[in-house]
Amino acid sequence: MDETIRTVLAEHGRLATDANTIDDNADLFAAGMTSHASVNVMLALEDAFDIEFSEQMLKKSTFESIASIRAGVVEMAGS
Amino acid sequence: MNPAPSLLERTRDHSSTGPRSRRRTGSDRPGAPKVRVGVDLVPVVDVAESLERFGARYLERVFTPHEIECCSRADARTRSRAPGYSVESLAARFAAKEATLKVLRPVGWRPDWRSIEVRRTSGGWCEIHLSGRAATLAADAGIDELEVSLTHESMVAVAVVVGRCVGAGGTGGHEPDDPTTQGDA
Numbered sequence: 001m002d003e004t005i006r007t008v009l010a011e012h013g014r015l016a017t018d019a020n021t022i023d024d025n026a027d028l029f030a031a032g033m034t035s036h037a038s039v040n041v042m043l044a045l046e047d048a049f050d051i052e053f054s055e056q057m058l059k060k061s062t063f064e065s066i067a068s069i070r071a072g073v074v075e076m077a078g079s
Numbered sequence: 080m081n082p083a084p085s086l087l088e089r090t091r092d093h094s095s096t097g098p099r100s101r102r103r104t105g106s107d108r109p110g111a112p113k114v115r116v117g118v119d120l121v122p123v124v125d126v127a128e129s130l131e132r133f134g135a136r137y138l139e140r141v142f143t144p145h146e147i148e149c150c151s152r153a154d155a156r157t158r159s160r161a162p163g164y165s166v167e168s169l170a171a172r173f174a175a176k177e178a179t180l181k182v183l184r185p186v187g188w189r190p191d192w193r194s195i196e197v198r199r200t201s202g203g204w205c206e207i208h209l210s211g212r213a214a215t216l217a218a219d220a221g222i223d224e225l226e227v228s229l230t231h232e233s234m235v236a237v238a239v240v241v242g243r244c245v246g247a248g249g250t251g252g253h254e255p256d257d258p259t260t261q262g263d264a
Contacts, residue, residue: 034125035180036125039140040132042140043140055191059187059188060189
């Protein structure tokens with residue numbers, strides 16, 4: 001799962017640092033991810049994991065780190 | 080009869096009363112409404128790439144049917160780089176949504192993008208209409224009026240939103256904690 005998340009971030013996150021090496025808990029917005037890029041990340045994650053983020057999941061904290069994205073994907077996949 | 084001093088003259092008079100005096104402008108006079116301003120810039124190519132990669136799913140998750148219709152290629156005033164849509168106009172609307180968020184200052188759960196709608200009036204001007212959580216945030220902050228201005232070139236789109244805050248909510252509201260909704264564009 002983490003490899004897929006990092007691949008999505010590398011392709012869509014517009015990060016200023018390497019998505020393959022960034023720390024699990026690093027702040028992705030501080031690393032350069034824009035609000036518009038976070039929309040692309042959300043859509044790409046939905047494609048990759050065959051899920052759909054609910055409106056309640058569309059908060060900054062869901063997409064602020066690899067760890068929080070992982071938790072969000074697990075939550076949506078289990079719902 | 081001497082004419083009434085202009086606002087600029089009154090401000091100059093006030094600021095010349097000594098080094099410890101504080102210049103008092105329109106929004107901090109007692110009883111005057113507070114103003115919040117948000118601005119955002121979106122590269123047009125970002126929207127073009129999103130549209131190309133995610134298609135209708137991108138449009139429908141971010142924009143309202145009215146916004147999609149306004150940005151359709153059928154609008155003769157736009158030049159589209161993506162089939163069917165003016166990506167410049169879509170980018171301007173996304174910038175307006177983000178600029179509005181900077182005015183609303185949500186904490187945690189962000190409003191649905193579609194709850195902030197850019198409506199084109201019959202005169203060609205645009206207005207911001209809020210619904211759902213975005214409307215709740217505005218009400219909580221005492222924001223009773225929003226004005227928006229959009230512009231775009233072939234590379235970038237920019238939007239500025241001004242919100243007028245009245246009542247108790249205008250002095251505080253939701254504190255911003257989201258770097259994507261603060262002034263870092």
